[in-house]
Amino acid sequence: MNLVSTDIPRRDPAQVMRLSRLGSLHQCRLSFMRQLTRRMARENWAFMRPVFEIDENGVGHAVYTAQGPDRAYSLVAFAHDLPPEQRSDRVIAEAWDATFALFDGIPTEQDIQRLSQNVPLQEAGRVSESELSLSRANRSVRLWKHVVDRLAAGQQPDLEQIHKVGYLMRTTAVYGSGKFGAADREKIANRPELHAPFQAEMLSVYLTRTFVRDLVQHMALAKGGMQTADLDPEIAQWLGIGNSTGLGMAPFIVNHPVLFNNWIMTREEALARVRSLQTASEDEARHFREIYDRSKLSMSWWRSEHPVQIEKLASLNADLAAINSYLDQNDLTQDHPWDRLIRWSETALGEEGQELLASLVLEPYGDLVDGLTGCMADGNAQAQVINGGMTVDQVRTAIQDRFGWALDLEWSAEANCARAWYVSEEKLEPRLGERFEEPIAEYEQPIAPARDAALAYADLENWQDDRSIAEFLLRHPEHRHTIRRAQIGLVAPYGELRDNTISAGVMPIDMLRAKLSFFGATHFDPRSDRWVRICMYAGAPYPEDLNAKTADLWVYPELSQ
Amino acid sequence: MNVSLNEVEATAKRATRGAGYSWGLAEEAAKATRWLCAHGQNGTGALAQLLQLDLASTPKTHAPSDLSGEWQSENQLCPLVTGALLSDCAHRLNSSPISIRNVAVPALLLPFAANAARFLATCVSVDYDHALAETDGFDLSLDAPIPDRAHQVSVHLGGQLTAPAPHRTRAEPDPTDWTVLNRFAHRTYAPATEESRLRGAGAGLSDND
Numbered sequence: 001m002n003l004v005s006t007d008i009p010r011r012d013p014a015q016v017m018r019l020s021r022l023g024s025l026h027q028c029r030l031s032f033m034r035q036l037t038r039r040m041a042r043e044n045w046a047f048m049r050p051v052f053e054i055d056e057n058g059v060g061h062a063v064y065t066a067q068g069p070d071r072a073y074s075l076v077a078f079a080h081d082l083p084p085e086q087r088s089d090r091v092i093a094e095a096w097d098a099t100f101a102l103f104d105g106i107p108t109e110q111d112i113q114r115l116s117q118n119v120p121l122q123e124a125g126r127v128s129e130s131e132l133s134l135s136r137a138n139r140s141v142r143l144w145k146h147v148v149d150r151l152a153a154g155q156q157p158d159l160e161q162i163h164k165v166g167y168l169m170r171t172t173a174v175y176g177s178g179k180f181g182a183a184d185r186e187k188i189a190n191r192p193e194l195h196a197p198f199q200a201e202m203l204s205v206y207l208t209r210t211f212v213r214d215l216v217q218h219m220a221l222a223k224g225g226m227q228t229a230d231l232d233p234e235i236a237q238w239l240g241i242g243n244s245t246g247l248g249m250a251p252f253i254v255n256h257p258v259l260f261n262n263w264i265m266t267r268e269e270a271l272a273r274v275r276s277l278q279t280a281s282e283d284e285a286r287h288f289r290e291i292y293d294r295s296k297l298s299m300s301w302w303r304s305e306h307p308v309q310i311e312k313l314a315s316l317n318a319d320l321a322a323i324n325s326y327l328d329q330n331d332l333t334q335d336h337p338w339d340r341l342i343r344w345s346e347t348a349l350g351e352e353g354q355e356l357l358a359s360l361v362l363e364p365y366g367d368l369v370d371g372l373t374g375c376m377a378d379g380n381a382q383a384q385v386i387n388g389g390m391t392v393d394q395v396r397t398a399i400q401d402r403f404g405w406a407l408d409l410e411w412s413a414e415a416n417c418a419r420a421w422y423v424s425e426e427k428l429e430p431r432l433g434e435r436f437e438e439p440i441a442e443y444e445q446p447i448a449p450a451r452d453a454a455l456a457y458a459d460l461e462n463w464q465d466d467r468s469i470a471e472f473l474l475r476h477p478e479h480r481h482t483i484r485r486a487q488i489g490l491v492a493p494y495g496e497l498r499d500n501t502i503s504a505g506v507m508p509i510d511m512l513r514a515k516l517s518f519f520g521a522t523h524f525d526p527r528s529d530r531w532v533r534i535c536m537y538a539g540a541p542y543p544e545d546l547n548a549k550t551a552d553l554w555v556y557p558e559l560s561q
Numbered sequence: 562m563n564v565s566l567n568e569v570e571a572t573a574k575r576a577t578r579g580a581g582y583s584w585g586l587a588e589e590a591a592k593a594t595r596w597l598c599a600h601g602q603n604g605t606g607a608l609a610q611l612l613q614l615d616l617a618s619t620p621k622t623h624a625p626s627d628l629s630g631e632w633q634s635e636n637q638l639c640p641l642v643t644g645a646l647l648s649d650c651a652h653r654l655n656s657s658p659i660s661i662r663n664v665a666v667p668a669l670l671l672p673f674a675a676n677a678a679r680f681l682a683t684c685v686s687v688d689y690d691h692a693l694a695e696t697d698g699f700d701l702s703l704d705a706p707i708p709d710r711a712h713q714v715s716v717h718l719g720g721q722l723t724a725p726a727p728h729r730t731r732a733e734p735d736p737t738d739w740t741v742l743n744r745f746a747h748r749t750y751a752p753a754t755e756e757s758r759l760r761g762a763g764a765g766l767s768d769n770d
Contacts (some may be wrong), residue, residue: 006669058565088760091762094760128563129563129565129731140770142770175707177566177567178565178566178567178568179565179567180568181563181564181565181568182565182567183565183730184566184567184730185567186566187730246762246763247762247763263576329607369769377754382679382680383587383649384592385679385680386645386648386649387649387653387680388649388650388651389648389651389652395709421748422751422761423749423750423751424750424751424753424757424758425747425750425751425752426753426758428750429761429762430762431757431761431762432761432763433751433757433760433761434760438754438756438757439751440751442758443749443750446584468649469649470628470646470649470650471628473585473645473649474624474625474628474642474646474649477582477583477585477586477620477642477645478583478585479585480583480584480585480586480588480589480645481582481583481584481585481588482585483585484585484588488604508763514678516604527763529763530762530763531762531763
């Protein structure tokens with residue numbers, strides 16, 4: 001991480017890494033979607049649709065190619081005619097409205113033939129080292145029908161309805177990194193365009209959005225014939241791609257502490273840099289105010305029927321009112337304006353509002369913070385190797401620093417360990433169960449770092465300070481994963497959640513939102529405590545409109561609209 | 562079949578856990594198996610062979626009992642336990658070689674010697690009964706196939722890396738070995754029940770809205 005003088009330090013991990021706060025994160029200019037669209041515009045990527053062979057029933061395939069400076073990537077899309085009773089966003093689904101692979105390069109006829117026999121099967125098929133991701137999507141039945149019917153009748157769809165749902169299709173899984181035979185992350189990690197996290201997946205979703213727009217027009221034409229209207233580009237822009245995400249993402253952030261640290265620490269460093277500015281120019285202050293107003297419009301479209309989210313939205317709306325009046329009364333150019341704003345937010349706002357501001361104050365400062373995006377990948381494989389020469393005392397201190405809050409918790413109390421994370425034999429779907437009600441404890445996954453830290457700490461207390469941790473581990477192999485995490489914590493201060501992931505009250509959606517916010521997702525709409533729908537790329541330019549002017553701030557709708 | 566190294570790692574981790582090892586050792590086994598495959602060795606075969614020995618059911622008798630002097634136990638040593646210890650004790654190689662007696666599937670020690678080499682930023686050599694392996698942590702050079710069981714192993718600093726094995730980006734596990742690993746991995750999956758199906762994922766089964 002480059003050193004830029006920062007008088008204001010990064011926020012304390014003990015403050016940042018609470019689940020309720022992570023569950024209140026908002027996208028920012030470091031988000032992976034915005035990194036991708038900025039790069040594609042800057043490098044003048046070209047986009048083509050060499051194949052679109054889809055029949056009047058909506059069955060067939062299409063290829064969308066994105067050509068960067070050195071390499072091309074192609075989305076190979078398969079469209080299916082799915083009976084409604086098979087439409088499920090669960091991992092255990094076995095058929096979808098559309099299935100996709102991101103191909104590394106430009107596929108030949110044989111490649112497409114091979115993919116056509118595997119991609120529609122998803123987990124039950126195999127892809128190869130030539131594929132970078134595997135994904136699928138289902139229609140939002142209501143909005144799909146509305147848009148097809150309107151266009152077929154020669155009319156435009158109702159923008160209100162589009163804002164309400166946000167997308168025509170939602171992906172229900174986007175697999176990358178070697179899953180189901182695809183290329184490993186190592187194959188692409190050193191390519192500048194895919195070095196940052198999840199760029200292949202984000203590109204796949206970006207191209208999927210274009211495919212879905214083209215498909216809905218195609219289906220409207222099949223229905224309406226000559227009288228069919230062309231979808232107005234101004235309306236099409238507000239069609240994002242949804243994503244329906246379950247528990248798989250929660251173990252991900254526990255299992256990748258260095259990677260997760262790098263995301264959080266990058267945002268914290270960016271925030272510290274901006275807070276350290278003594279003054280802001282009139283332009284910078286104006287830019288912030290404009291982006292804030294535009295973000296309010298986006299959030300006004302955000303709906304949820306989930307009680308927890310309704311409460312969070314109410315809190316966010318109250319925070320927005322408070323921010324409005326702060327901005328009316330305060331100058332943003334003098335006297336450490338951003339630090340003042342953040343410090344005020346900590347006294348006056350809930351976590352939703354605090355984290356919204358922490359994201360928004362970065363907006364005027366691309367030059368100061370965008371370079372940090374190069375720090376968000378995990379290139380530190382050696383961090384996984386335990387340093388056995390460390391003493392028992394040093395490891396105890398490391399555990400105490402991160403898990404001090406957990407060491408005195410009564411871990412055998414039912415409320416503190418009510419849940420257990422496990423993997424079902426049913427398509428290996430990740431699930432969360434009730435330890436005291438279901439026979440799952442023996443299948444528990446190691447997704448409870450705080451409890452495990454307390455257990456290891458208790459055993460370490462019986463060992464002499466100066467013994468090596470190697471000796472301890474020989475006698476206590478059951479603590480090996482915990483000792484590894486404790487050492488990783490020394491290089492990854494933001495890698496560890498400061499909350500109990502197996503308590504009776506844990507909200508897994510907080511973990512999902514933390515990850516999805518870094519993707520750049522908006523419109524978090526939890527369907528339960530462990531399942532969330534979100535929107536991606538709503539407002540983004542389609543490939544033909546992608547340029548330096550449109551590439552970055554699309555996530556904030558223009559007020560004139 | 563041709564699989565990604567990520568699949569090797571994920572399968573090896575679950576299999577090792579399924580065979581009764583701790584999560585921490587399962588993580589070690591996963592990285593070790595992947596490292597062997599990435600260096601052209603039959604990592605999945607080695608792990609499948611080891612797990613079928615069922616050493617995890619009597620762990621103490623397959624772990625070095627004492628760290629002073631030669632590492633040994635009343636039974637053959639488990640290469641995952643011994644390998645992890647070797648990696649943990651990398652700093653000791655600076656003062657003297659480490660001698661190990663009677664190790665099962667000793668190919669699995671190599672990735673841990675590679676950890677030590679990277680940790681110490683130097684070459685590490687592993688002398689088996691009739692084979693010599695050298696690694697700087699990134700490359701591996703072997704002068705003969707590694708036996709299924711070693712009576713005597715010596716790990717020491719130094720080595721030449723005379724003929725580094727080419728790196729691989731994919732693995733081609735023997736189908737029988739892959740089946741064995743998946744059978745062990747299956748033990749970590751909770752049986753499907755209707756209750757878990759409806760409650761555990763927190764979402765309904767239909768998506769028609």
